[in-house]
Amino acid sequence: MTARLRELILKGALPQGERVTESGLASLLQVSRTPIRLALATLQQEELVEGAPNRGFRVRRFTLEDLREIIEVRATLEGMAARLAAEKGLSQEQEDTLVRCIDELEVLIASGACDHATFQRFSEINIAFHATITEIAGNAALTRSLERTTNLPFRSAPMLYVLPREEALMAMSESQRDHIRLLDAIRQCQGARAEFLMREHALIPLAKAALLIEHMDAALTIPAVADGTF
Amino acid sequence: MTARLRELILKGALPQGERVTESGLASLLQVSRTPIRLALATLQQEELVEGAPNRGFRVRRFTLEDLREIIEVRATLEGMAARLAAEKGLSQEQEDTLVRCIDELEVLIASGACDHATFQRFSEINIAFHATITEIAGNAALTRSLERTTNLPFRSAPMLYVLPREEALMAMSESQRDHIRLLDAIRQCQGARAEFLMREHALIPLAKAALLIEHMDAALTIPAVADGTF
Amino acid sequence: MTARLRELILKGALPQGERVTESGLASLLQVSRTPIRLALATLQQEELVEGAPNRGFRVRRFTLEDLREIIEVRATLEGMAARLAAEKGLSQEQEDTLVRCIDELEVLIASGACDHATFQRFSEINIAFHATITEIAGNAALTRSLERTTNLPFRSAPMLYVLPREEALMAMSESQRDHIRLLDAIRQCQGARAEFLMREHALIPLAKAALLIEHMDAALTIPAVADGTF
Amino acid sequence: MTARLRELILKGALPQGERVTESGLASLLQVSRTPIRLALATLQQEELVEGAPNRGFRVRRFTLEDLREIIEVRATLEGMAARLAAEKGLSQEQEDTLVRCIDELEVLIASGACDHATFQRFSEINIAFHATITEIAGNAALTRSLERTTNLPFRSAPMLYVLPREEALMAMSESQRDHIRLLDAIRQCQGARAEFLMREHALIPLAKAALLIEHMDAALTIPAVADGTF
Missing domain, CATH: 1.20.120.530 (GntR ligand-binding domain-like)
Structure with a gap:
């Protein structure tokens, strides 16, 4: 799931600055929220998304x-x-x-x-x-x-x-x-x-x-x- | 939670090579399993633990x-x-x-x-x-x-x-x-x-x-x- | 005199490997032997000529x-x-x-x-x-x-x-x-x-x-x- | 002769700043002036003496x-x-x-x-x-x-x-x-x-x-x- 989500960001399907939520991604990818949550934690570590589980995430915008x-x-x-x-x-x-x-x-x-x-x-x-x-x-x-x-x-x-x-x-x-x-x-x-x-x-x-x-x-x-x- | 778990590893309270589980850590730290799961995902990214959510984790042993x-x-x-x-x-x-x-x-x-x-x-x-x-x-x-x-x-x-x-x-x-x-x-x-x-x-x-x-x-x-x- | 002799070598007028003598150069350049001798000592130091005052000099050949x-x-x-x-x-x-x-x-x-x-x-x-x-x-x-x-x-x-x-x-x-x-x-x-x-x-x-x-x-x-x- | 003169300078027997002449050195070392002249040309190239044959030389002073x-x-x-x-x-x-x-x-x-x-x-x-x-x-x-x-x-x-x-x-x-x-x-x-x-x-x-x-x-x-x- 992490790899799939990462690819969506790297290819631009999830554009820079886009707000993403666990529920939104879960429904988009037709999976439950738990794997999405884990994937977001990893992508946050990789600095591809910014934010926090409770506040929601955003695809990082590179300056x-x-x-x-x-x-x-x-x-x-x-x-x-x-x-x-x-x-x-x-x-x-x-x-x-x-x-x-x-x-x-x-x-x-x-x-x-x-x-x-x-x-x-x-x-x-x-x-x-x-x-x-x-x-x-x-x-x-x-x-x-x-x-x-x-x-x-x-x-x-x-x-x-x-x-x-x-x-x-x-x-x-x-x-x-x-x-x-x-x-x-x-x-x-x-x-x-x-x-x-x-x-x-x-x-x-x-x-x-x-x-x-x-x-x-x-x-x-x-x-x-x-x-x-x- | 990630910071607390990281400190336990860095200080050696969770020794190298030790097997750790979500439920074990949750009971040790008296929290629910979800924050533990997220913390382990991050620590895995940092290469402080090895393994996978379904297979269980192990504190990394450095050679x-x-x-x-x-x-x-x-x-x-x-x-x-x-x-x-x-x-x-x-x-x-x-x-x-x-x-x-x-x-x-x-x-x-x-x-x-x-x-x-x-x-x-x-x-x-x-x-x-x-x-x-x-x-x-x-x-x-x-x-x-x-x-x-x-x-x-x-x-x-x-x-x-x-x-x-x-x-x-x-x-x-x-x-x-x-x-x-x-x-x-x-x-x-x-x-x-x-x-x-x-x-x-x-x-x-x-x-x-x-x-x-x-x-x-x-x-x-x-x-x-x-x-x-x- | 040193500068003039150096130029003759650098321009190739005195080709690499050519044998040169004080008397030969003195007659070529129409000067006395003393300035030639001093110039050769300097050029030897610069490694443009090889040899010794008594044995005669040779324009250095670069490999x-x-x-x-x-x-x-x-x-x-x-x-x-x-x-x-x-x-x-x-x-x-x-x-x-x-x-x-x-x-x-x-x-x-x-x-x-x-x-x-x-x-x-x-x-x-x-x-x-x-x-x-x-x-x-x-x-x-x-x-x-x-x-x-x-x-x-x-x-x-x-x-x-x-x-x-x-x-x-x-x-x-x-x-x-x-x-x-x-x-x-x-x-x-x-x-x-x-x-x-x-x-x-x-x-x-x-x-x-x-x-x-x-x-x-x-x-x-x-x-x-x-x-x-x- | 060059080696001998160089050693006198390097050992300080000819102190820094000292004025040296062909005739003075020739009489000091009891040789003729020609080898002294050649040696000075070489030492000048090595920057151990400064000056010119006609103006006289001086042992270089290092700052x-x-x-x-x-x-x-x-x-x-x-x-x-x-x-x-x-x-x-x-x-x-x-x-x-x-x-x-x-x-x-x-x-x-x-x-x-x-x-x-x-x-x-x-x-x-x-x-x-x-x-x-x-x-x-x-x-x-x-x-x-x-x-x-x-x-x-x-x-x-x-x-x-x-x-x-x-x-x-x-x-x-x-x-x-x-x-x-x-x-x-x-x-x-x-x-x-x-x-x-x-x-x-x-x-x-x-x-x-x-x-x-x-x-x-x-x-x-x-x-x-x-x-x-x-």
């Missing part, structure tokens, strides 16, 4: 400042993952996965395509690339912290969908350039370099944060698979 | 590896706070607070005292010092992430209590030396230096992690105010 | 490994300059200079021109940009160390001249993107970010080091004003 | 600011060496050398001795420890840059000799603590950590720079083997 702060924390945590990955070193299988992601992104970008299907594919490969680095880092507490900071609405409204065509193409190329350098740094055990390359990489959406906020209302039209990490 | 990983994530996040503090700069009031903390720690250490009252006072001032840096950093998402990683059992079983007298005195001196350097770095807007000084500072408990784990069973005898950040 | 190592040291020192600049903060005049450099590079790149005159202009502005950052850093020992690592042959055979047209245009754009981020980091007192942005920026020629070595023999045809810092 | 700037550059370069060492990894032999240095320093410190012989032994082992890290880093351009920044007068007037007994003992302990952490970071391929640990380590003399300057006049009484790196 530009919220977004900026979350992006900065995520950049530091992703940087830590890249640093640990460089320090611990790659298995052959992990290296193969990273190389394959880069090769697939290369083909995608070279195609010159710039539609929603392309963005969705870009996001999928991109998520796989970053998840592999986090896996190499091998710190479960870090993995959980990263999951918490990506379970957020703008996760489903990433930059690519809201940029003009030329800028979206450029953004994919620049992102790819960072991926190549990251792999190079990790291969050479350059932890400091990997950490700061990743930080800078994860800060890219910062420049587009205002644009992202603006498009959150239109979030419903955007496929949920996409990822804000970029 | 040495868990502790190591959490300390590393916290070190990176505390480092971020110190970096942001150095970049944003201090108000006169914030600088005064940091200086006062350092002065009070100086007096405490110079006294040569090495008992529980001293450790408790050390912890209080130490918490104030770190909280001030986090406040200067001024990133709410970071503050929340740091709170999550300090809401953990070993928070109430810090190094000082488990070290031999000589080592405890030495540990307080070294910690203080780091505080002085941190203030110096923040004053001079040296973000890179502040970040890495803080990381190293926050990694100190790593060397004592095994000792901390060992003493968690005896956690009840240790005042809850103490902080693992050191 | 790919030499180049790689020098680029890495320079990247670390340039990174230090950017860090200090961010920590010390900009005067209005210094900020204006950096902004003007970026604006002029923007116009140059937007023109789409890709000939030697463009590269020369790019290099001049680029040198001014980096020199301003070093000036802001305000550490005379650092300035001297940076000068020593740029007084080297490949300084006159920079990347732009040896790249295919498409790559040269791309290289100027990427370089410019780094300049913009560097200014942003310095403005916000982000020392750690500025340091690592600059390091990465100064490592760009690494990928082209083999190409640079290859073209050093043809160095004579390349204007001496150009700079390897990129 | 507090000079010292501060040189220490900062050296800290960044030593940090680079530690980072590269962590990234490249240790051979068994190199690791053995570092461990042996640490063991020998441990014995020295545990002895409680605090005289010139102890300081000299401390300096010798300390130099070996740092030289091994530079060797592991394996960048010849870096090695040369580090040599240039250590060929300076205060190299022969290190902190230990000018501190009160209690502080000298404390300084050796703190230095040793840093050595242990550095070895730990290098062993674990933690490049970022190694770089910043070393930077902080190499900045220690900064706090004592004023004291060092003051004692440079008395430099003659201090053995030349000692090293400012600490």
Whole structure:
């Protein structure tokens, strides 16, 4: 139930700022109030809803400042993952996965395509690339912290969908350039370099944060698979 | 109710690995089962209990590896706070607070005292010092992430209590030396230096992690105010 | 005399590996042997010539490994300059200079021109940009160390001249993107970010080091004003 | 001749600010003027003497600011060496050398001795420890840059000799603590950590720079083997 409710928020079916009640959600989803109550307690913890059981809840509205702060924390945590990955070193299988992601992104970008299907594919490969680095880092507490900071609405409204065509193409190329350098740094055990390359990489959406906020209302039209990490 | 239940776990009244049920806790705390159920959902989110409503819960048991990983994530996040503090700069009031903390720690250490009252006072001032840096950093998402990683059992079983007298005195001196350097770095807007000084500072408990784990069973005898950040 | 002899080497008029003698140079430049002897002692110190007064000198031949190592040291020192600049903060005049450099590079790149005159202009502005950052850093020992690592042959055979047209245009754009981020980091007192942005920026020629070595023999045809810092 | 003249300056036999002439030095050292002239050209390049052949030379006088700037550059370069060492990894032999240095320093410190012989032994082992890290880093351009920044007068007037007994003992302990952490970071391929640990380590003399300057006049009484790196 928590997962289902979370998805409704992340996809924008329950818009930001919307007031939600146990009884309203119970009738909407045709379940009893108890599972709804438990789910709301969890989502409150995740900061996706605000309020209290007795006073009623509201879907959290993210400000530009919220977004900026979350992006900065995520950049530091992703940087830590890249640093640990460089320090611990790659298995052959992990290296193969990273190389394959880069090769697939290369083909995608070279195609010159710039539609929603392309963005969705870009996001999928991109998520796989970053998840592999986090896996190499091998710190479960870090993995959980990263999951918490990506379970957020703008996760489903990433930059690519809201940029003009030329800028979206450029953004994919620049992102790819960072991926190549990251792999190079990790291969050479350059932890400091990997950490700061990743930080800078994860800060890219910062420049587009205002644009992202603006498009959150239109979030419903955007496929949920996409990822804000970029 | 969540706060009360959390405290019971953090203080060790509900020992690690202990099986807990809604009905058992409801009768122990003389409340109805609904608030207990909500509290458990939240504590599960905080990873203080493991399990599921229908299968029953268990107070989480922390391994040495868990502790190591959490300390590393916290070190990176505390480092971020110190970096942001150095970049944003201090108000006169914030600088005064940091200086006062350092002065009070100086007096405490110079006294040569090495008992529980001293450790408790050390912890209080130490918490104030770190909280001030986090406040200067001024990133709410970071503050929340740091709170999550300090809401953990070993928070109430810090190094000082488990070290031999000589080592405890030495540990307080070294910690203080780091505080002085941190203030110096923040004053001079040296973000890179502040970040890495803080990381190293926050990694100190790593060397004592095994000792901390060992003493968690005896956690009840240790005042809850103490902080693992050191 | 030292400056004149240095220029002959840097421009390639005295090719790498060439054997040089006091009497030969004295007759070539129509001066007595004493100033030549003093100049050679200095150039030996700068590692532009190898050998000894009694055994004769040879213009140093740079290997790919030499180049790689020098680029890495320079990247670390340039990174230090950017860090200090961010920590010390900009005067209005210094900020204006950096902004003007970026604006002029923007116009140059937007023109789409890709000939030697463009590269020369790019290099001049680029040198001014980096020199301003070093000036802001305000550490005379650092300035001297940076000068020593740029007084080297490949300084006159920079990347732009040896790249295919498409790559040269791309290289100027990427370089410019780094300049913009560097200014942003310095403005916000982000020392750690500025340091690592600059390091990465100064490592760009690494990928082209083999190409640079290859073209050093043809160095004579390349204007001496150009700079390897990129 | 250059080495002999350099030693006279570094040991203080030719005091800071002293005016020196070719003929004066030639008669002092009982050699002809030509080797003196060449040596002065080299020492001028090393910034140990200032002036010009025709105007006469003067032994350079170091200000507090000079010292501060040189220490900062050296800290960044030593940090680079530690980072590269962590990234490249240790051979068994190199690791053995570092461990042996640490063991020998441990014995020295545990002895409680605090005289010139102890300081000299401390300096010798300390130099070996740092030289091994530079060797592991394996960048010849870096090695040369580090040599240039250590060929300076205060190299022969290190902190230990000018501190009160209690502080000298404390300084050796703190230095040793840093050595242990550095070895730990290098062993674990933690490049970022190694770089910043070393930077902080190499900045220690900064706090004592004023004291060092003051004692440079008395430099003659201090053995030349000692090293400012600490």
